Amino acid sequence: MKQEAGSSLKAVFLGMAGGLTAAAIMGAFAILVPLPGSGGVPFFVLATEQMGLGSSSFFAGWILHFGTGAAIGAIFGLTFNTFRRLRSSTVGHSVRMGIVAGVVVGRFLREEGLPMCEICGATFTSRQLLKDHSQAVHLGKRVQGISAP
Numbered sequence: 001m002k003q004e005a006g007s008s009l010k011a012v013f014l015g016m017a018g019g020l021t022a023a024a025i026m027g028a029f030a031i032l033v034p035l036p037g038s039g040g041v042p043f044f045v046l047a048t049e050q051m052g053l054g055s056s057s058f059f060a061g062w063i064l065h066f067g068t069g070a071a072i073g074a075i076f077g078l079t080f081n082t083f084r085r086l087r088s089s090t091v092g093h094s095v096r097m098g099i100v101a102g103v104v105v106g107r108f109l110r111e112e113g114l115p116m117c118e119i120c121g122a123t124f125t126s127r128q129l130l131k132d133h134s135q136a137v138h139l140g141k142r143v144q145g146i147s148a149p
């Protein structure tokens with residue numbers, strides 16, 4: 001069974017398909033279960049708003065979101081194809097692995113970009129909301145790493 005070159009390319013495309021599917025799932029989740037205080041704006045749009053993209057931030061956010069999903073999926077597909085033991089044998093399996101990778105990495109990226117409560121782990125769309133949260137929920141206990149203004 002010599003089909004190495006072709007299968008690498010196939011793995012990249014299948015991984016991308018999984019990554020895009022994961023991005024769509026994450027996008028739907030972000031809209032259905034918005035972050036506290038975000039006003040229903042998906043987290044990746046909040047990220048582009050913070051980059052100062054203004055009125056184009058909604059569109060740019062989705063492009064960034066799907067672009068990240070496709071890139072993660074492609075890398076993941078290639079990585080899994082390289083390690084024979086983990087090698088995906090079917091199209092369905094490859095796409096499923098891509099979805100898992102996309103959701104896991106997407107979740108990490110989401111939490112990386114936002115202020116997080118170090119006591120309970122909740123993420124917020126602004127430092128002010130985090131401060132309000134720590135005062136209301138944790139009785140004004142200082143959250144490590146967040147300095148008073």
Ligand SMILES: [Zn+2]
Nearest residue numbers: 117119120121
């Ligand atoms: Zn908290």
